[in-house]
Amino acid sequence: MRSTSSRLCGVVIGVYILLCSLVSAQSTYEVLDNTPFETRVRGIAGVIAVDSSGVRNANQLRWRTQYAIRDAEWRLRRTRPRVVHFLRRYGFWRGKRIGIDMLAVAVEPRSKRILTTSSLSAPARAKRVFGTGKVEFEFIGFRKEVAESLRNWLNSAMPTLIEVYGNPVSTPPGSTRKVKIILDTTLDALDGGVYSPSTDEIRISNFEGRNFDYFNLVHHVLHAFRGPLVLSYPAWEEGMARAAAIIAxxxxxxxxxxxxxxxxxxxxLMPLYDLLNQPPLGNPLFIPPSGYQTMAFWRYGMSAAAWLKVAVEDEGFFRKFNETYYSRYNERASTPLSGNVPALKYIASRIVKQVEGMDFYDWYRRQWVLDTSVRSGFKLYVFNVPLEIGVLIAICYYRTTPDGNEIPLNALAQLIYSNDMSDDLYAEEGNEAEIFFGDGFIAPQFFNIGGPNLIRIDIAVEGMRTVVYFPYNVRGEINKENPIFGGLVGADSGQVVVKGDGVSESVNVSRGVFAITSGVDLNGLRKFTIEHTPLGGITMTEHRNMCFGFYVLMLNGRASVVTVEKVFKRGWHLFGVPVIPIKTDEADILGIPKEKLLLAHWQPNLVGVSRYEVYPNISTPMHPGVGYWLLLDSDYKVTVQGTPTPADEPFEIPLLGGFNQLANPFPFPISVNDFMVVYKDGEPLSLQTASQMGYIDPNVWIWTQEEGYKRATTIEPWSGFWVRSLQPVGVWLIIPPVRAKSNGR
Structure with missing residues (x-):
């Protein structure tokens, strides 16, 4: 019965995807470079595509735009995610609308430049000169008194909007654009509305005078401020507009x-940022052609939160960014500035040199929602909201295709709950969550477990695994939350000190959790320094930018820090580090000047010509088990400070399909004969047996300057190696913490 149901679900999903694919319009963008965190495109990604073929006048363009919006609304209604009902049931969402919105854009087929009603006139088509000017608003579909009230409110709000976002774009400079604001009650799935830079029209589904309505309107008006110069990626355009709208x-x-x-x-989602900053957030699209929408909810919120963290450093960031962006924009550039992430990052870094205590570039590549590259393959994302004695968990399981589309999948998630006193905590809600059309839900509650403590939740889906942490019983009452609470992973006790904004609060860590109950006000943009010390361990300092509501602070405790050294000869090295570094930037970790560091890491799921990530744009943190190529122009002694790799349990590495660049995680030699392989939830197998089962290539490859590539029997500390997985997902390499015998060399 279960298999029949699964097959039926697969057919339904296939029909949805086929429908969505058949009605998709011409592509609005062309990928020029898929380098992680450094992508470049021509055109606009992740928008409602308006068919521009044969469009000759403004009326045709408006009609095509309206048709495209209707079509997108129809498709999204039919793939409406169940997560909406789940989160409303438990009170996370209580308002009438969620606020999902999109841009609707027509582009010129070859150049991918945005086609606008003004550009259809012959003089404007030849060359457009952009600058700043003014905007006026025309209201359509509203009652007369509502339209007049909104017009007056926007006019009075204009100085504040300009203070936050800068003057609106106009062409020619100094002119006034007329933006239409249309009440469109047919919008439901797109209940946040639609802005079209092609027609300069904002469509909103409702306006009742609530605070949300004003926020939603302001966020669309800020889109309209950029007008035909909207940025090419939702992570930038949508994230910035939402963040700035919150401030304004x-x-x-x-x-x-x-x-x-x-x-x-x-x-x-700022309060949950530490919990939700996970790799699957990265994608050039927020809502893919398949219509799978759930990941979009998290991407909208996390992109806004990321840019709010930047604005904490300089509240004038968005205005300064836009002023520089407009002044440097060249519509005829081979890579327009709107889609040139390296150039956009440079502009941002000149305004804000550091974010949360890190160099802007280093910080940027740690924020997964800002990764606009495509990484194909299976993805597992866990949205989680800690309550007082329970946690809301929404599991997203899908496959990303090479063009960035996301195909929702069906599966069964297995969960294990544990804490400092039990490896298998009981929850009446059970340990399974059925995933249908990409989404699975569970809301476990825990009773009689001895008061506040840190609960670890291991989640496995079809061989993919992830871990989330639940700081139990420290949130406080709903809507009266403790301003800052969270967990110290890896330490049962210790101390956390939060400093900044004129406050200094110190709290004890007990059973891995803590809560600051008073003395901190988050009703604004706030910047804090956090010092955390496990009992008998090392004090570490981190920084967090926060604003509004509360903040779940997740920290990693370090029981000890050691210093390890290795002398590398001039030339190439396949290597990895045998400790968990205390720093984040690879140049700082290795003690090599940033301008001299030549470092690369292979990512088998990257799409494009090269699958190497090159410093300073390596997304995988430098940790034990991760392999790299290092090129040195002279002999060099590398000194790394970090926490020793735990030697009381096997080291587990998830493998992607194809070759994986790995490294010895331990400070002693390891034998390939000791390697084990686990496929999905099966039993550990030897390399040879796993090879016979079709899971993995039995050969492990190392490389040295003297001999080049050769099959390995022993892998020395600091040495990297290659293994090839024969399955796209679900294969785990298990390395026991056992020193290789001398005769194994």
Whole structure:
């Protein structure tokens, strides 16, 4: 019965995907470079595509745009995610609307430049000169008194919007654009509305005068400020507009609280940022052609939160960014600035040199939602909301195709709950969550487990595994949360000190959790320094930017720090580090000047000509088990400070399909004969047996300057190696913490 149901689900999903694919319009963008965190495109990604073929006048363009919006609305209604009902049931979303919105864009087929009603005139088509000017608003479909009230409010709000976002774009410079704001009650799936830079029209589904309505309108108006110069990626355009709208709306309506589940921004995720910053967030698209929408909810919220963290460093960031962006924009450039992430990052880094205590570039590549590259393959993402004695868990399981589309999958998730006193905690809700059309849900609660403690939740889906942590019993009452609470992973006790914004609060860590119950006000943009010390361990300092509501602070404790050294000869090295570094930037870790570091890591799931990530754009943190190519122009002694790799348990490495660049995680030689392989939830197998089962190539390859590539029997500390997985997902390499015998060399 179960297999029949699964087959039926697969057919339904296939029909949905086919429908969505058949009605998709011409592509609005062309990928020029898929380097992680450094992508470049021509055109606009992740928008409602308006068919521009044969369009000759403004009326045709408006009609085509309206048709494309209707079509997108129809498709998204039919793939509406179940997560909406789940989170509303448990009170995470309480308002009438979620606020999902999109841009609707027509582009010139070859150049991918945005086609606008003004550019259809012959003089403008030849060359457009952009600058700043003014905008006026025309309201359509509203009652007369509502339209007049909104017009007056926007006019009075204009100085604040300009203060936050800078002057609106106009062509020619100094002119006034007329932006239409249309009440479109047919929008439901797109209940946040649609802005089209092609027609300069904003469509909103409703306006009742609530704080959310004003925030939503402001965020669309800020899209319209950029107009034909909207940025090419939702992570930049949508994220910035939402973040700036939160700041502007708070200035205009002081009682606006984006974290309010009734009347704030339903997609405000800053309080959960530490929990939700996971690799699957990365994608050039927020809503893919398949219509799978759930990941979009998290991407909207996390992109806004990321840019809010930047704005904490300089509240004028968005205005300064736009002023520089407009002044440097060249529509005829081979890679337009709007889609040139390296150039956009440079502009941002000149305004804000550091974010959360890190160099802007280093910080940027740690924020997964800002990765606009495509990484194909199976993905597992876990959205989780800690309550007082329970946790809301929404599991997203899907496959990313080489063009960035996301195909939702069916599966069964297995969960294990554990803490410092039990390896298998009981939850009445059970240990399984059925995943249908990419989404699975469970809301376990825990009773009689001895008060506040840190619960570890291991989640496995079809051989993929991830871990989330639940700081139990430290949140406080709903809507009266402790301002900062969380967990110290790897330490049962210790101390956490939070400093900044004129406060210094110290709390003890007990059973891995802590809570600051007073003395901290997050009703604004706040910047904090956090010092955390496990009992008998090393004090580490981190930085967090926060704003509004509360913040779940997740920290990693370090019981000890050691210094390890290795002398590398001039030339190439296949290597890895045998400790967990205390620093994040690879140049700082290795003690090599940034301008001299030549470092690369192979990512088998990258799409494009090269699958190497090259410093300073390596997304995988430098940790034990990760292999790299290092090129030195002279002999060099590398000194690394870090926490020793735990030697009381096997080291597990998930493998992607194809070759994986790995490294010895331990400070002693290891034998290939000791390697084990696990496929999905099966039993550990030897390399040879796993090879016979078709899971992995039995050969392990090392490389040295003297001999080049050769099959390995022993892998020395600091040495890298290659293994090839024969399955796209679900294969794990298990390395026991056993020193290789001398005769194994």
């Amino acid at each position: 709306t708070k200035k205009l309506l002081p009682k606006f609280d984006p974290s309010d589940p009734m009347d704030g921004d339903p997609l405000f």
